[in-house]
Amino acid sequence: MKPGKTRQGIIQAFNAAIEGILYTFKFERNMKIHYLLSVVVLIVSLFFDLSKSEMIMLLMSISLVVISEMFNTAIEKTVDMITDEYHVLAKIAKDVAAGGVLVAALNSVVVGYILFYDKLTELSVKLIYTIxxxxxxxxxxxxxxxxxxxxxxxxxxxxxxxxxxxxxxxxxxxxxxxxxxxxxxxxxxxxxxxxxxxxxxxxxxxxxxxxxxxxxxxxxxxxxxxxxxxxxxxxxxxx
Known part of the structure; x- marks a missing residue:
């Protein structure tokens, strides 16, 4: 394979991946919510002295939720492409995919609680006392x-x-x-x-x-x- 074709193939792969990310953001309401919450959490994290390991946990949790939602969308679209009629297996596939998103979201909530609870408690006591x-x-x-x-x-x-x-x-x-x-x-x-x-x-x-x-x-x-x-x-x- 020629080097030019290899580079073109890599570029096309990246373009396809980015188009997939943009699609979920444009047309999936839940993904908009995930991205909004992710931005808020990341901005808030800048005001706390998180260690490298804590930051890795936070980024992994956010990424897991986004990836799960993208797989969920992919499975839903694939099922819809195969059949437009109700089928028990199609329902199971969609429910399992949605369950994966729920597990990832609950995991992110637990991680956020562990990372921010003590820090927010100390900060909120000082802030609330003045307000x-x-x-x-x-x-x-x-x-x-x-x-x-x-x-x-x-x-x-x-x-x-x-x-x-x-x-x-x-x-x-x-x-x-x-x-x-x-x-x-x-x-x-x-x-x-x-x-x-x-x-x-x-x-x-x-x-x-x-x-x-x-x-x-x-x-x-x-x-x-x-x-x-x-x-x-x-x-x-x-x-």
Missing amino acids: RQSELHITLICIVLVLIAVVVVKALTSTGTPLKGGMPSGHAALAFAIATSITLMTERVVASTLAYIMAVLVAQSRIEGKIHTFWETVAGALLGALIAILVFQVGAFYS
């Missing part, structure tokens, strides 16, 4: 401001109704505002984690109910969390 110097009634003010902000943004974007649909998700905004308020009023990482899990479930229910898109719930979550932090900071400044 939470405020009265409990600030939480009520926060909720009211979130609701007003949601209605205003929906009016500006002319989407949905004040209580349903549109940009941003009011339920997600309120859920994450409450979760953030709980975080800022307590030093317990477990309580904060449970609050955010409930907030994520609220946002997920809006997506599953086809009331909001993924990005509408993300916008609502960011809006609610940021308003809560701002309100508590202002309250701490004047207390």
